[in-house]
Amino acid sequence: MKYFFKFTLSSFFLAQFIFAQKINYKHFTEADGLHNLYVYAIKQDKNSFLWIATAEGLLRFDGKSFLNFNTKNGLQENFVNTLFVDSLDRKWIGHYSGGITVFDNNSFKILNTQKLITSRINIFFQNKNGEILVGTQSDGLWIINSDLSIKKITTSDSEFPIINDIQQINENQYLLATNEGLISISIDNRTNRYTKKTIENTDYYQIISILKIKNQIVYATEYDGIFGIDFKNSDTYRTYKLPHNLDLELSGKIIFIDKDKNNHIYISYENGNFSQNKLLAFSIEQNTSYNISKDKFSTFCKSMYVDKEDNLWIGTFGNGLLQSSGNVFLSYSNSFDYPQENVTAIAIKADVIYYAIGSELYKYDIKKELYTKLTYHISSKEAQTEEIKHILIDENDIIYISIENKGLYSSSLKKMKFKEFFCHLEDKPSCTINNFIKDENFLWLATDNGAYQVNLSSQNIKRIGIENGLPHNKVYTIKRDSKNRIWFATHSSGISYFEFGKLFKIHSPLENVAVNISTIYEDKNKDIWFGTYGRGIMRYKNGEFDKQFSKFDGMGSDFCYTISEDNNGFLWVGHKNGFSKINIETSEINFYENITEYSDAEVNLNAVCNDPENEVQNQIWYGTNHGLLKFDSENDRKNIIENSNVITGLKLFFNEPEWNKLKVRKQITSPPQNINFKHSDNHFTFEFIGISLKSPENVKYKFFLEGFENDWSLESKQNYATYSNLPSGTYTFKVISKNKDGKWNKIPTTYSFQINKPFWKEWWFILLSFLLFLFIIFIVYYFRTLNLRNKNALLLNEKLKLEYEISERKIVENKLQESQRLLQLSHDELNEFMWRLYHDLKSPLKSIRGLVNIALAAPPKIEDSQKYYGLIGLTTDKLDAILTDFSKIKILTDFEFSNDLIDFKVLFDNTISQIKLKHDLTNFSFKYLDQTKSENFYTDYSSLEMIFNNVIRNCVMYASANPIITVRIKSYSKFVSILIVDNGIGIEKIALSKVFNMFYKASERSKGTGLGLYITKKYVEIIKGEIGIVSTKNKGTMVRIKIPSIPPLEIIK
């Protein structure tokens, strides 16, 4: 038959297998930066950094990346064999060839062990005094003091061939685990001398580890199990084997034992088995078993460490590092290999999981940890290979499965005989059934062609499509809530529900957005959640959509495939890349990424189930493309450990600062603090990390720069902060972080620094600048003033020049005028002179002519002739005198000044002597009064002689009876005053103003030429002097002459 598939469970082959429970490790390899896959030791420091010893260096892990240190960074050797973090947070690094490096105070220090220890360092141990004991492979036991000096304790290497572990029993007594038994050694603290005693019956054993758990000491042998030892005193002890439920035979020899902070004992076995165990009083009980060998990681666990957040770190030998962060998620598959098991549908009933892998059906008994493959046969070969889309088990233990394009099948759980559900119906749905639910007596189907309501009693089918008000015929999922509403999620975000026989359409925020509703979930508060393809999830509460979460709010993705709720009330949204855990109350979201070891693990659409009514209610089961995935809320403990924040880097303008130029030593793991930066270094990027090894991808940060900002930044995952154009000042960068469970740091991590003021903001520079400004103002003022002065001077000079030129011109003009006046005067004088000359010469000449005429007319008598000749002679003398005066005038025109030293007395005497030659001076009384001072007086002697001669001669010529002539010479600072006084006839007052004119004769008695005083005045003017005359008629005349001293030039100099 066309629509009939003969589906029979032809055989129910019950094959039961132990299911492969796989602890989900994070696996770190070369691709993650772990460049060497041999991990020898793992330790955590106080900053929460994980330190990892490898064969090719030391690594520091911050949860996100590995930082590699090797000899280039200061290690003594690249091969790191063991690690230890002491109480001072110093990292002790033991090398393969005997080297010891200490990482302290952000730098590596190499201990001088090169010639002392040549075998590998196996163990560091810090005793109660803080000293470090070093156990070596074949160089015995050493002790390192606080000053890092190292001393050997043991003297015989053959007594201590291999020291694997050290434990302190009391003040001076230690237990050494060696490959030749357990050795008790007592060390004298002062001398370092020791006494050794092998614990009885242990010398055949290779002792590999010693642990001290509370007051109990246990030690592990390679092959003979784990023992306890109790000391009554240093020499009395009791050893006993610890019974256990460990299968040592199966696991092989013990590699090491170690403990965590909770005093769990971890045992590593040769064949990759690894277990966490509890130490009871006299036995060991296994808690959790790990098998990294079966998980294909490694066959050998070399080292382990449980960090502050209870992450278990396993160092493998040859395959890197494993991290197990609690068994929150466990993978289950039928294969230890890479499982290609795409679980498309899943259902739970009475602690049994029923699930489909493609076209195959399985069940898994949770309690028995057994899985069974359910083999069945469908008559149609096509249906045999089609994928099972959905599984449902009802309260009557009927199991329903929908097969891609092939309809719905059902069977009882007991019989497991499936038959096609609609085989007898003509109007059965012919399209893919995407999802279905059971609602009392109805089966509701979500198909590509609408929703179907199947009455299980009557077998009636009712289709609900767009004609009934459904937003779209393609129905992705269907859900019944606690109020018996049937919810439909249709194509393009259409949401509607069916209640009381009616269809109600819901107007959602995504109504007009072309995204699909992928899943529907009702939480414990009876609120409906809708998961979408591309827009996160939204809540429908009290008739409205009141909440929406998306990637923006912290979800791992906006594409949601499952929604479920754990018994702690957290909502878990499944994405392709992980799960978003949502605290509905606080809206806080954490994203769980990489929850399985398979990077491509994806949860399938609506492949989720849990049963809140059964014993495993804390579990939620998911179907993934790599088998089943179990979430266990009991293991999802809140992480109350604060992150350790470390400022890992500082960038200036996005580059590493040149620390050398800043005169600070570059520090290896974090930037040096309290640095004074230049004012131009004002662009800072702080890199920091909040270390949460449990969930590094969920760490969020807040930071602020004190001194620049006033408040913290918004929280974000950004682990760097950049500040630009910071002004000078003192700053403290602060950062806090929170872990995935919202635990913030109480105390921020800080980085303090200072940006120096530029020199132009320093007080001294401001002061200097001010002074300089004043100086410049002054200089400007000064030079401007000087310039103005110069200009003024120039102008003044110009003015003076002009004035001088003007004055010169005036002088010239005056001279010209004077010359013109003088010329005129000369002309007048010349006219007068010519007239006077004519007159004076004509008269004598006429007299001489008259006398001649007389003589010619009548020869005179001899006595007359003599008379005539006498007259002619007188007349001739007169002419001669006239001509002599004329010659003196001539001398005036050719005068050359001579600076002669004048002796007035000699001058006076010479003048009197010359006058005596022509005049009878018998009656004359001469008085000479010399009132000169001792200074020398210089002037032209000949001119002064002429002046004296003329003036005194006039006194002689116009003297009265008892003539007295007085000459007084009086000297002043720069001139002399000469007074010549007589008691002669005097001069009319009216004539006084004319006596110095040429040819003027003031008296009838004048026998002269009228040129005497004229010539005198000329001479006085020549020697720069002045002459004045005062006279009273008939009483006398006084001539006053003022003459300056004009010394020769050399005397002036």
Place this chain on the structure above:
Amino acid sequence: MKKNKPISIILLLFNIICTAQQVPGKEENIPYLVTFSKDSEKRWGDDDFSQTWFYVIPKDTKKPFYIRVYDPDVAGKIDELKADANSKTKFSVFGGKGCYTDPDATNKDPLGNYKSGTLLNSKVFGNQPEFDEKWFNFGPFNPTEGELINELNGYVFKIISDGLEGNDGNLYKYFLSSSSISNIPLEGANLFTYEYTFRVDEKPGSISHVYPFVDENVISVNINTFDLDDDSYMRLVSVAKKGDKINGSIDNEWAISNHTISNEEKKTSLDIQIIKFREKVNNNLVLTITNQYGKSLPFFSIPIGGVPKYKYKIGIK
């Protein structure tokens, strides 16, 4: 390192052909290695109560490996017990600097600093039936824990068996394995020794072989045997020797047999055959081979270049 040059050539060849690292090798027809304890008599077949084997792990090997010892204890039917099993044998694995390059390391006698290098692990075995006829694992070892010898293109380790107290003979075998639970050969790895102390096959007519390798500088070799006894004789086969007689020692004595090496024999393995012609149990033999300068040549458990066959020549007049 001049002395290693010939070996490096050997090992290049060896790497190509060798995938099994069992000592004694299958081709040798030697049942066990043997180390007697200190109180034993040398005439029982061990001249120095110590035996050293080197193994080279190729440089590019990343996976850990094991050195496995079969029947390491001194008890049970495999060992040569003189009275009660009162002996102890100490097996020590060395790596690190000096493991191979220390001059005393390759000396045929356990003198001086022959335990050079870093002791990686050691274990003393006595009368412990739990190890009887079982494989014991040393390791796993990180290949880089060995001494890097670039000329050998790998990391060198060594394992020394020292007879301690007692007078019994410890018979054992080695296997270099990548697995701790089965013998899985480590690709490209190989083992060699400079003094071979072993148990001779007991069956009359059986032939045991050891395969020293002669390099191109060898012009003659001295084959030194200790305690061959009178139930066997030895001969030398090579590409140029059809079966030269080797002067064998008598009980508790060394014998030296000198042989010239022709050009054809250079860079090939020699086949020293020990032919058992009379039944006698517990015959142990010590063999060393030195070149013309007295320098020891290495024995490989598997013949380099294969088992040497005499090449017949047809003379043409």
